Amino acid sequence: MSLQEVDMYSKILVLRFPKTEVKKPLVCYLARDYDLVFNILNAGILPRREGFMVLELSGTKKNFKEGVKYLKEQGVKVQNASQEVKRDEAVCTHCGSCTAVCPTGALAVQRPAMEVQFDQRKCSVCELCVPACPTRAMTAKPINQSFF
Numbered sequence: 001m002s003l004q005e006v007d008m009y010s011k012i013l014v015l016r017f018p019k020t021e022v023k024k025p026l027v028c029y030l031a032r033d034y035d036l037v038f039n040i041l042n043a044g045i046l047p048r049r050e051g052f053m054v055l056e057l058s059g060t061k062k063n064f065k066e067g068v069k070y071l072k073e074q075g076v077k078v079q080n081a082s083q084e085v086k087r088d089e090a091v092c093t094h095c096g097s098c099t100a101v102c103p104t105g106a107l108a109v110q111r112p113a114m115e116v117q118f119d120q121r122k123c124s125v126c127e128l129c130v131p132a133c134p135t136r137a138m139t140a141k142p143i144n145q146s147f148f
């Protein structure tokens with residue numbers, strides 16, 4: 001294994017953009033100025049016009065760190081994506097609160113039973129449902145190694 005391979009770094013990140021930055025191609029600058037490779041897994045605009053993006057970012061550890069620093073300087077909130085988000089079925093009351101924030105439709109009300117279904121295959125691990133759930137039924141399992 002070469003030294004360069006050892007130094008390569010890859011992580012799935014959740015970015016949240018302030019309203020003012022939503023239209024700027026900040027992620028393209030990461031590729032151009034920091035030599036990082038990105039793969040956008042999910043993106044959208046949240047109800048309060050804040051943008052979010054889930055992406056896999058790869059590059060050398062040094063460039064990765066500098067790229068993340070650049071994003072933060074632009075007012076972007078950067079988080080590690082969890083490995084997975086799960087629902088505790090015993091605790092869920094099917095209140096529907098989480099469906100209002102889930103950008104991918106992974107949490108959706110099924111009619112006519114009006115039960116909230118969780119389809120983990122559609123989940124982008126953005127974690128927006130975790131604080132939105134009043135009964136703490138939604139939980140995120142974090143990646144052990146934290147970068148930030």
Ligand code: SF4
Pocket residue numbers: 087091092093094095096097098099107116132133134135136137138
């Ligand atoms: S917000 Fe929580 S309790 Fe309500 S439907 Fe979603 S997972 Fe269930």
Ligand code: SF4
Pocket residue numbers: 085101102103104105106107122123124125126127128129130
């Ligand atoms: S983490 Fe929650 S809000 Fe985000 S996509 Fe998955 S189920 Fe939806």
